[in-house]
Amino acid sequence: MLRIEYVYWLCGALLAACALHDLRARRFAAAAFWGILAVIFLGGDALPAQGVGVSVIVLALIAGSGALRRAPASVRAEPVEARSIDALRQAQGERLASAMRLGHRLFVPALVIPFGTLALSLAQPYSPWATLDRSAFTLIALAFACFVATLAALWLTRSSPRNAVGEASRLLDALSWAALLPMLLAMLGAVFAATGVGGAIAHIVAAAIPTQSPIACLLAFAFGMVAFTVIMGNAFAAFPVMMAGIGLPLLIGQHHAHAAALGALGMLTGYCGTLLTPMAANFNIVPAALLELRDPNGVIRAQWPTALALLAVNFAMLWLFAL
Amino acid sequence: MLAMQGLTLPIAAAIIAWIGNHTTMNYWPLLGVAVVVIGFAVRANPALVVVIAGIVSGLLAGLPVPDLLALIGNKFVASRNLLVLLLTLPTIGLLERAGLREHAAAFIARMRTFTLARLLIAYLGVRQLLSMLGLTGIAGHPQTVRPLLAPMAEAAAEKIDPQLNAEDRDCVKALCAATDNIGLFFGEDVFIAFGAVLLIQGFYAQNGINLDPRSISLWALPTALAAFAIQSLRALRLQRRLRDKRESHAAH
Numbered sequence: 190m191l192r193i194e195y196v197y198w199l200c201g202a203l204l205a206a207c208a209l210h211d212l213r214a215r216r217f218a219a220a221a222f223w224g225i226l227a228v229i230f231l232g233g234d235a236l237p238a239q240g241v242g243v244s245v246i247v248l249a250l251i252a253g254s255g256a257l258r259r260a261p262a263s264v265r266a267e268p269v270e271a272r273s274i275d276a277l278r279q280a281q282g283e284r285l286a287s288a289m290r291l292g293h294r295l296f297v298p299a300l301v302i303p304f305g306t307l308a309l310s311l312a313q314p315y316s317p318w319a320t321l322d323r324s325a326f327t328l329i330a331l332a333f334a335c336f337v338a339t340l341a342a343l344w345l346t347r348s349s350p351r352n353a354v355g356e357a358s359r360l361l362d363a364l365s366w367a368a369l370l371p372m373l374l375a376m377l378g379a380v381f382a383a384t385g386v387g388g389a390i391a392h393i394v395a396a397a398i399p400t401q402s403p404i405a406c407l408l409a410f411a412f413g414m415v416a417f418t419v420i421m422g423n424a425f426a427a428f429p430v431m432m433a434g435i436g437l438p439l440l441i442g443q444h445h446a447h448a449a450a451l452g453a454l455g456m457l458t459g460y461c462g463t464l465l466t467p468m469a470a471n472f473n474i475v476p477a478a479l480l481e482l483r484d485p486n487g488v489i490r491a492q493w494p495t496a497l498a499l500l501a502v503n504f505a506m507l508w509l510f511a512l
Numbered sequence: 513m514l515a516m517q518g519l520t521l522p523i524a525a526a527i528i529a530w531i532g533n534h535t536t537m538n539y540w541p542l543l544g545v546a547v548v549v550i551g552f553a554v555r556a557n558p559a560l561v562v563v564i565a566g567i568v569s570g571l572l573a574g575l576p577v578p579d580l581l582a583l584i585g586n587k588f589v590a591s592r593n594l595l596v597l598l599l600t601l602p603t604i605g606l607l608e609r610a611g612l613r614e615h616a617a618a619f620i621a622r623m624r625t626f627t628l629a630r631l632l633i634a635y636l637g638v639r640q641l642l643s644m645l646g647l648t649g650i651a652g653h654p655q656t657v658r659p660l661l662a663p664m665a666e667a668a669a670e671k672i673d674p675q676l677n678a679e680d681r682d683c684v685k686a687l688c689a690a691t692d693n694i695g696l697f698f699g700e701d702v703f704i705a706f707g708a709v710l711l712i713q714g715f716y717a718q719n720g721i722n723l724d725p726r727s728i729s730l731w732a733l734p735t736a737l738a739a740f741a742i743q744s745l746r747a748l749r750l751q752r753r754l755r756d757k758r759e760s761h762a763a764h
Contacts, residue, residue, distance in 0.1 A: 198600060233589055237585075238585035245585065246567075249557075249564075253556070258513055275549075283611075296616075296660075299603065327649060331597075338603040352606065353606055357601040359605060361601060369595075372592070373559055375587065375588075375594060376591060377565060378546075379540070385575075386542060386569060418546065428711065428712070448721050449723050450731045452728055457602075464693060464694070467552055468548070472653075474558065476653040476657065476692075480653075480657070480689060491686035502735060502738045503735055506734060
């Protein structure tokens with residue numbers, strides 16, 4: 190039987206290989222960081238939950254200590270630097286030569302990932318796994334496509350699997366703790382939900398607005414969607430809270446708002462908040478690390494004008510059509 | 513500045529305590545939110561801030577420590593799906609070492625018709641259309657933005673200004689990431705089988721309002737068009753800014 194755990198085991202194996210690679214290069218903090226994460230991926234639900242909770246705190250402490258930052262080979266700083274610039278130039282020359290030689294064939298493994306995932310997900314209803322949860326199957330398809338793409342890349346570039354681990358480890362170390370942030374934020378969202386943070390916010394907002402004015406309710410709803418999405422990093426978490434606090438009782442119940450328009454436009458208003466917040470790490474912080482931007486908030490800086498303009502559009506639509 | 517942020521916490525605590533005395537609700541867990549806001553404001557390590565915020569919020573809600581640790585552990589394990597994208601890293605790394613970014617850049621540099629703005633607008637349009645069809649996983653920051661779109665956009669920007677400085681280069685790369693996000697967010701709600709529409713419909717159904725998912729997704733269409741128009745204009749503006757800059761170089 191196909192299980193989502195296989196995907197996590199594959200991730201765990203890759204993380205373990207990267208940890209070993211860091212251990213060999215004597216980057217002990219990074220080795221410990223990816224090693225702990227590898228154990229969590231390999232063990233999964235079988236691990237005692239409290240043990241995982243302690244490991245999460247340890248991971249955060251390693252990240253917070255700043256030890257993950259890649260230090261240049263410590264001794265003989267000057268000559269090493271001069272040599273590494275030479276090495277960089279040489280590596281760039283090799284990449285250019287290889288790019289000339291391989292040409293468009295380089296695109297093939299890169300395109301195997303999206304199109305392989307797509308083809309497999311489209312084939313699901315005709316496969317023996319038609320009853321498997323759709324999002325779980327998409328992840329399995331993605332993992333399989335990545336595996337095939339790695340094989341294709343190895344074959345195309347005539348590299349050894351060891352190179353593949355080395356390259357993955359290089360990218361993973363460049364991402365550093367930012368790679369972990371989406372999981373940590375999902376955890377925080379769940380803790381906030383379990384401790385009643387959402388209800389408390391909706392309660393305060395509802396108590397603070399003049400409820401007999403439809404426009405005040407609508408403003409509170411839209412602003413609440415944005416603010417709560419900025420705090421939680423996720424419009425999906427904000428939506429039920431704001432709907433239960435303001436949308437259903439006040440806008441629909443008291444002011445007879447149009448339910449379909451309110452729901453759709455309310456969610457899209459929340460998305461404007463997603464564009465503005467470092468809490469939406471996988472959209473805003475991870476890409477800044479991936480693209481090696483000097484400003485970790487560079488992506489948000491590029492997004493805020495669009496976000497504010499769309500916020501105005503959404504609010505105008507809510508006012509015209511939902512009320 | 514730092515002193516002001518140091519003051520925020522006691523003030524927030526006082527407000528919450530005051531509200532708490534006037535209702536039966538427990539507002540103390542809200543301090544977890546304050547930890548997040550202050551942590552990001554003082555630029556502490558975000559991973560550490562997030563974990564501390566979770567612990568603060570849990571303890572103030574009266575959760576016993578073993579239960580809180582179990583809650584953190586369970587939810588962390590349950591969100592492993594968010595890290596599956598790391599499986600793309602070996603392929604991307606190998607291809608980058610073999611010159612994928614250089615090839616993508618050279619490919620764009622040769623094509624006269626592909627200006628910076630056209631490249632970004634074409635990507636935005638395709639990304640939105642694919643998201644509307646539910647094909648959200650087909651592109652993304654590790655799969656398409658880092659290996660393909662960003663080097664192509666950099667090459668297109670270098671066609672405008674060969675002496676592109678580091679700041680403008682970061683601007684171009686950041687706009688690539690922004691374009692991917694905006695294409696994804698403001699396309700996916702138009703697709704009825706996507707999570708957002710089902711979440712909205714499910715929420716209403718639980719509360720006794722039955723809606724057709726199509727009636728919800730229809731309302732996402734105007735915003736999708738507005739997002740395309742606004743982001744396209746911004747790509748054009750960046751292009752014009754780079755051109756103006758090049759001309760002022762030439763004038764000197």
